């Protein structure tokens with residue numbers, strides 16, 4: 129198969145997308161887990177992702193692929209089984225539409241995490257609206273992909289992973305079972321899947337890490353807001 133290396137940092141939701149996809153497909157890889165402040169790791173990122181200097185990067189026989197959704201597409205093309213995209217071209221296009229929707233709307237979730245004051249209220253409203261759309265979209269399916277985990281499940285997998293942690297940190301619950309029963313069922317189905325649950329850090333592990341981040345980001349956010 130050749131050499132497959134995943135450059136990542138813990139606990140990046142973008143990196144988890146790649147881990148989950150590789151695990152689902154049973155692909156062996158080496159996970160090079162670094163830290164941004166480590167000069168050797170920064171050099172690696174500069175070498176393999178000079179444009180963005182971000183993780184994840186999948187290095188295939190020495191050749192890098194960056195951007196998590198691009199990497200997911202590569203994985204799907206190279207190892208089609210089990211599929212993360214439907215077979216029918218129209219259905220594939222629909223799945224990609226929702227991936228693009230999920231990516232675009234992730235900024236509202238970021239604002240929910242870092243914003244303060246009125247901006248936080250606005251972000252909370254937006255997040256609720258996005259979740260409503262997702263609740264409708266999943267309908268009665270087990271996963272967004274149907275009976276099996278698909279590319280949209282993986283793209284949105286950060287919700288089961290992080291959203292409850294973020295809600296606890298900011299002190300506001302949006303994703304409540306009475307409002308989003310189908311998403312609740314999906315979260316359980318996704319996080320209990322054998323390929324996912326072994327790569328799914330606990331709430332406790334994530335809380336400390338993200339609490340620190342929120343304190344830092346919200347201070348920066350308030351400072352920037354004050355300057356405008």
Ligand SMILES: N[C@@H](CCC(=O)N[C@@H](CS)C(=O)NCC(=O)O)C(=O)O
Nearest residue numbers: 140141142181182183184195196197
């Ligand atoms: N659009 C990119 C986003 C990746 C991203 O933001 N990665 C973060 C880690 S979660 C990163 O590498 N940040 C480096 C930095 O900000 O210096 C993707 O989908 O891969």
